[in-house]
Amino acid sequence: MSGVLDGQVALVTGATSGIGLGIAQRLSAEGAAVCIVSRDGARSRATAEALVQAGGRAVGLAADVRSVDEARQAVDTCVETLGGLDILVANAGIGIIGSVAEADPADWRAMMDTNYLGTAIVTQAALRPMLAQGRGDIVAIASAGGTKGYPDWSGYCATKWAVVGFMDCLAQEVTERGIRVTTLCPGGVDTPFWDALNEDINRQGTAGRAALMQPADIAETVMLQLRLPRNVLVKRTLLFPTSEWH
Ligand SMILES: NC(=O)c1ccc[n+]([C@@H]2O[C@H](COP(=O)([O-])OP(=O)(O)OC[C@H]3O[C@@H](n4cnc5c(N)ncnc54)[C@H](OP(=O)(O)O)[C@@H]3O)[C@@H](O)[C@H]2O)c1
Numbered sequence: 001m002s003g004v005l006d007g008q009v010a011l012v013t014g015a016t017s018g019i020g021l022g023i024a025q026r027l028s029a030e031g032a033a034v035c036i037v038s039r040d041g042a043r044s045r046a047t048a049e050a051l052v053q054a055g056g057r058a059v060g061l062a063a064d065v066r067s068v069d070e071a072r073q074a075v076d077t078c079v080e081t082l083g084g085l086d087i088l089v090a091n092a093g094i095g096i097i098g099s100v101a102e103a104d105p106a107d108w109r110a111m112m113d114t115n116y117l118g119t120a121i122v123t124q125a126a127l128r129p130m131l132a133q134g135r136g137d138i139v140a141i142a143s144a145g146g147t148k149g150y151p152d153w154s155g156y157c158a159t160k161w162a163v164v165g166f167m168d169c170l171a172q173e174v175t176e177r178g179i180r181v182t183t184l185c186p187g188g189v190d191t192p193f194w195d196a197l198n199e200d201i202n203r204q205g206t207a208g209r210a211a212l213m214q215p216a217d218i219a220e221t222v223m224l225q226l227r228l229p230r231n232v233l234v235k236r237t238l239l240f241p242t243s244e245w246h
Pocket residue numbers: 013014015016017018019020037038039040043063064065066091092093094095114115118141142143144185186187188189190191192193194196
């Protein structure tokens with residue numbers, strides 16, 4: 001493998017499925033060594049092995065981004081086994097929908113724990129090696145739902161607004177220390193997220209699903225940032241399938 005990310009190491013959370021998998025595959029194809037993180041260690045290892053079979057360098061780990069200890073351990077293992085950490089893609093997330101009147105507050109808490117706190121926790125863990133080396137790229141996968149509200153998505157949107165706000169603050173804290181922070185806010189993407197959703201929306205095989213963006217499209221957007229000169233930052237990207245507009 002050789003590419004624009006030769007010699008760099010990336011850690012991608014939620015890299016066994018959907019958007020995270022698409023980004024991990026692209027970063028590997030561009031030459032980065034990739035640390036695959038999900039809660040399912042066997043699936044993380046199988047995903048990493050597929051990247052190795054394709055000619056890349058990768059390791060697969062089990063870590064739950066909601067756990068401070070597990071997130072720190074994942075970063076430490078990445079640094080030890082792959083030789084550093086240059087790029088963090090904080091992507092792991094879940095979605096549960098319902099009207100405010102009828103939603104279970106436990107679902108709001110579960111989404112906040114994974115989507116917001118999990119992103120904040122793994123980002124803090126990644127900052128340690130990045131600040132020490134004075135260089136890094138942090139890519140947060142938020143959502144178009146982090147820029148507007150959608151009826152029945154209140155709990156989910158709140159977590160994504162939280163990610164956008166967190167990253168806005170962080171970007172200003174670390175920019176002069178060589179770390180670029182960019183937040184991606186995609187509309188609908190063709191991933192298993194929709195099959196796991198507790199409402200019948202964009203299921204596999206529907207016209208709605210077919211119209212969505214592909215994980216490779218989000219990976220291309222990540223590469224737009226990573227290819228730019230070090231003094232240039234895309235602060236936030238809002239992107240949609242052409243069937244969707246807000
Ligand atoms: N699909 C869309 O239309 C869309 C649009 C905008 C934004 N997004 C966002 O994009 C991100 C990825 O979504 P996706 O559509 O690719 O979903 P997906 O296909 O369901 O993949 C989710 C990934 O996150 C992992 N994960 C979930 N909870 C985790 C935890 N606590 N710790 C570590 N890993 C965890 C999952 O693995 P395990 O369950 O095995 O841990 C899986 O690898 C999410 O943040 C989502 O909100 C999605």
